[in-house]
Amino acid sequence: MIRESVKAMRSFQRQIISADLVVTGGGLSGVCCALTAARKGLKVVLVQDRGVLGGNSSSEVRLWVLGATSHMGNNNRWAREGGVIDEILVENIYRNPEGNPVVYDMILLDKVAAESNITLLLNTAVYEVEKDGDAIRSLGAFCPQNQVEYELRAPLFCDASGDGVVGFLAGSPFRMGAESIDEFGERFAPSADYGELLGHSLYFYSKDAGRPVRFVPPAFALEDITRIPRWRSFNSREYGCRLWWIEFGGRLDTVGDTEKIKWELWKIVYGVWNHIKNSGEFPEAANLTLEWVGMIPGKRESRRFEGDYIMRQQDIVEQRHFEDAVAYGGWSIDLHPSDGVFSEKPGCNQWHSKGIYPIPYRSLYSRSVSNLLFAGRLISVSHVAFASTRVMGTGAYIGQAAGMAAVLCRQLGVEPRALGDVGKMEVLQRELQRAGQYIPGFVLRDPDDLVRQARVVASSRLVLGGLKEGEAEGFLRPMTLSLAQLLPLEAGKVPVFSCHAEAEAETTLEVELKISGRAGNFTPDVSLGRKHIRLQPGRNCVVLDLDAVMPEAGYAFFCIYKNEGVRLYFSPQRITGILSVFNLVNEAVSNYGMQTPPEDIGVDAFEFWCPQRRPEGHNLAFSVQPALDRYGPENIYNGLARPVAGPNAWVADLSDPAPSLQIEWDVTKAIRRVVLKFDTDLDHPMESVLMSHPETVMPFCVRNYRILDEEGKEVYKKMGNYQTINTIDFETPVMTRRLTIAVEHPSPETPAAVFEILCYE
Numbered sequence: 001m002i003r004e005s006v007k008a009m010r011s012f013q014r015q016i017i018s019a020d021l022v023v024t025g026g027g028l029s030g031v032c033c034a035l036t037a038a039r040k041g042l043k044v045v046l047v048q049d050r051g052v053l054g055g056n057s058s059s060e061v062r063l064w065v066l067g068a069t070s071h072m073g074n075n076n077r078w079a080r081e082g083g084v085i086d087e088i089l090v091e092n093i094y095r096n097p098e099g100n101p102v103v104y105d106m107i108l109l110d111k112v113a114a115e116s117n118i119t120l121l122l123n124t125a126v127y128e129v130e131k132d133g134d135a136i137r138s139l140g141a142f143c144p145q146n147q148v149e150y151e152l153r154a155p156l157f158c159d160a161s162g163d164g165v166v167g168f169l170a171g172s173p174f175r176m177g178a179e180s181i182d183e184f185g186e187r188f189a190p191s192a193d194y195g196e197l198l199g200h201s202l203y204f205y206s207k208d209a210g211r212p213v214r215f216v217p218p219a220f221a222l223e224d225i226t227r228i229p230r231w232r233s234f235n236s237r238e239y240g241c242r243l244w245w246i247e248f249g250g251r252l253d254t255v256g257d258t259e260k261i262k263w264e265l266w267k268i269v270y271g272v273w274n275h276i277k278n279s280g281e282f283p284e285a286a287n288l289t290l291e292w293v294g295m296i297p298g299k300r301e302s303r304r305f306e307g308d309y310i311m312r313q314q315d316i317v318e319q320r321h322f323e324d325a326v327a328y329g330g331w332s333i334d335l336h337p338s339d340g341v342f343s344e345k346p347g348c349n350q351w352h353s354k355g356i357y358p359i360p361y362r363s364l365y366s367r368s369v370s371n372l373l374f375a376g377r378l379i380s381v382s383h384v385a386f387a388s389t390r391v392m393g394t395g396a397y398i399g400q401a402a403g404m405a406a407v408l409c410r411q412l413g414v415e416p417r418a419l420g421d422v423g424k425m426e427v428l429q430r431e432l433q434r435a436g437q438y439i440p441g442f443v444l445r446d447p448d449d450l451v452r453q454a455r456v457v458a459s460s461r462l463v464l465g466g467l468k469e470g471e472a473e474g475f476l477r478p479m480t481l482s483l484a485q486l487l488p489l490e491a492g493k494v495p496v497f498s499c500h501a502e503a504e505a506e507t508t509l510e511v512e513l514k515i516s517g518r519a520g521n522f523t524p525d526v527s528l529g530r531k532h533i534r535l536q537p538g539r540n541c542v543v544l545d546l547d548a549v550m551p552e553a554g555y556a557f558f559c560i561y562k563n564e565g566v567r568l569y570f571s572p573q574r575i576t577g578i579l580s581v582f583n584l585v586n587e588a589v590s591n592y593g594m595q596t597p598p599e600d601i602g603v604d605a606f607e608f609w610c611p612q613r614r615p616e617g618h619n620l621a622f623s624v625q626p627a628l629d630r631y632g633p634e635n636i637y638n639g640l641a642r643p644v645a646g647p648n649a650w651v652a653d654l655s656d657p658a659p660s661l662q663i664e665w666d667v668t669k670a671i672r673r674v675v676l677k678f679d680t681d682l683d684h685p686m687e688s689v690l691m692s693h694p695e696t697v698m699p700f701c702v703r704n705y706r707i708l709d710e711e712g713k714e715v716y717k718k719m720g721n722y723q724t725i726n727t728i729d730f731e732t733p734v735m736t737r738r739l740t741i742a743v744e745h746p747s748p749e750t751p752a753a754v755f756e757i758l759c760y761e
């Protein structure tokens with residue numbers, strides 16, 4: 001028994017924890033920052049003021065993680081963010097294809113708990129900063145669950161807290177609200193009438209109880225639903241983040257007024273539910289009950305901290321190159337009216353760029369606090385640029401860059417700003433690329449990688465002459481949409497493309513060959529030729545022989561325009577780096593087939609050509625002559641591990657019964673580590689909650705493989721792989737002059753593919 005006598009006062013227990021890096025905020029950006037740094041050997045403290053990780057993506061708020069893939073609704077092909085965020089999303093699809101938010105929480109906790117270098121402080125809020133000159137010395141944090149006060153000491157800090165508690169207390173300059181058009185020449189800068197801050201949102205989930213359930217609303221619920229101009233949009237089916245437009249608070253202080261904003265959002269949510277249950281307009285909702293209502297509002301925007309560079313609208317629209325690029329974004333510039341759900345205006349105003357855009361390192365650290373990095377939504381961007389960089393896939397990618405920057409700062413004994421000095425930025429970019437972080441405009445040059453010093457021979461390579469027609473029902477489809485087959489071509493004469501079409505009656509089919517005006521983009525904005533083909537009733541061969549020339553290697557769009565009297569054959573075959581795209585509409589991301597902005601807002605007009613989701617999404621069945629020879633083994637060391645201007649993958653011939661790659665050196669090597677990068681479909685957005693997914697393993701991913709030494713002895717075997725990056729560390733180095741990587745085809749319709757192999761002594 002514990003008995004304490006009277007004391008004048010008591011203090012909480014105090015603990016001092018010293019680390020290399022303290023990350024404040026366990027949202028996705030903080031989690032990815034901490035994991036990146038810890039895996040490279042840094043001792044990290046991750047402080048999160050709530051009980052689970054993930055921030056806005058956690059079960060407390062339930063937003064789906066998105067980034068450059070933008071629900072597959074814009075022209076950013078193969079744009080899912082790589083590295084740790086990819087690992088998390090791939091894991092989530094594997095364990096949780098139904099998008100259960102609680103299972104998603106578990107996965108994040110599992111990932112962090114697996115790292116012995118991370119001290120995770122849950123339910124612990126940072127509230128104090130101590131400084132020495134312009135550097136932070138320590139943070140004060142408190143956990144009400146165990147009544148412990150922490151003093152967290154480190155040479156480096158990363159603020160990933162969304163609102164920027166560390167940056168704020170440390171005196172780092174910040175902005176809140178919108179810049180005027182004049183400051184950066186941003187023509188999309190909002191007017192005061194539109195509003196200069198995005199609001200918070202709060203969601204509910206409903207479920208069918210199997211019997212009638214009544215609902216008695218709280219006294220504070222919104223009574224007059226017609227105060228919400230779009231009240232007629234509510235229905236009994238939609239819940240969770242599909243109701244993202246239940247937004248409020250953009251006219252208030254989105255930090256200081258958060259509790260007030262939350263009450264207003266609760267009022268709205270219960271008012272909406274009362275409307276659904278009790279207005280009599282939704283008899284089908286009789287059995288529905290509220291399963292969950294958010295208690296913590298999802299915050300879109302608050303403080304943005306100033307680094308050495310403030311990103312702006314033009315950086316996004318023009319996809320400007322930065323020598324210090326460490327990440328990329330690709331969500332639309334997505335502004336919302338500050339009056340939120342009570343506004344007469346559309347809930348959002350989204351404008352896409354033609355492709356992904358780089359994010360510079362100079363936006364990731366404080367311009368005044370010498371040892372403070374930023375991650376997530378609080379980085380150095382204008383209000384307009386923020387409207388794109390704020391999504392979680394992008395924030396997590398930025399977190400990884402900040403985490404790796406911290407690693408390098410520790411290794412080199414420098415402060416964050418010094419990584420911009422000559423020579424150091426290349427090291428940071430290289431380390432990120434090794435870890436799976438694609439940086440547009442940069443290829444991995446890795447002097448330590450032994451594969452680059454080796455001869456690489458493949459048992460076979462796919463030379464793609466076409467894709468066969470599907471025999472099952474459903475592979476012959478009416479052309480209700482214009483479609484394009486995306487194919488990777490070499491510079492020079494364009495091959496002849498053909499496919500078969502069934503015409504109901506005599507008709508004319510319009511076809512066109514298009515490419516993107518900018519290398520690496522997938523917006524077909526340049527025409528290389530167009531023609532009209534006369535079709536007779538029945539089966540026709542459609543031939544695109546446009547005698548065109550590809551100015552440089554890249555993807556071409558073989559377009560066939562919509563004709564509802566024509567059906568085309570699709571293929572069950574799936575090949576890495578090959579897709580059919582459609583001129584389709586995806587209202588969720590303001591894709592109406594064509595982006596047609598007003599002239600004066602500084603964004604481009606262009607068409608959207610996007611793939612369809614599986615299980616429906618298939619390639620067109622086609623032939624191409626001469627066949628495409630873009631899948632050689634040299635792709636595994638060309639420094640790119642995703643399709644860009646080509647597939648950048650070695651792909652085996654499907655008829656090869658034992659596909660393998662031999663990596664051979666002149667002298668014996670002592671191999672300690674092998675890194676393999678497989679195709680987990682970087683085009684799939686992998687939304688983390690609410691949406692379900694048709695597969696748990698991406699169809700392109702090599703499941704089974706073995707690694708053999710020069711004597712044919714198996715040194716490693718993996719069955720049932722589903723992850724993108726496989727890192728194999730040998731306890732004792734493998735002494736060999738040759739490694740064989742023997743892979744199995746993932747399925748009879750999909751040949752084995754490998755993007756990259758790295759070997760280290």
Ligand SMILES: Cc1cc2nc3c(=O)[nH]c(=O)nc-3n(C[C@H](O)[C@H](O)[C@H](O)COP(=O)(O)OP(=O)(O)OC[C@H]3O[C@@H](n4cnc5c(N)ncnc54)[C@H](O)[C@@H]3O)c2cc1C
Nearest residue numbers: 025027029049055056066126161162201298299376377392
């Ligand atoms: C309604 C809504 C819809 C959105 N839609 C999408 C979408 O569809 N897809 C998408 O990807 N993004 C979306 N966003 C944007 C996105 O959710 C945010 O921009 C994103 O969460 C930013 O990530 P973050 O890691 O910077 O911050 P957060 O996710 O907010 O994480 C910050 C974490 O820091 C913690 N923290 C704060 N203060 C402290 C402290 N003092 N001490 C310790 N910990 C602290 C918080 O608890 C939180 O967990 C949406 C946002 C909202 C609100």
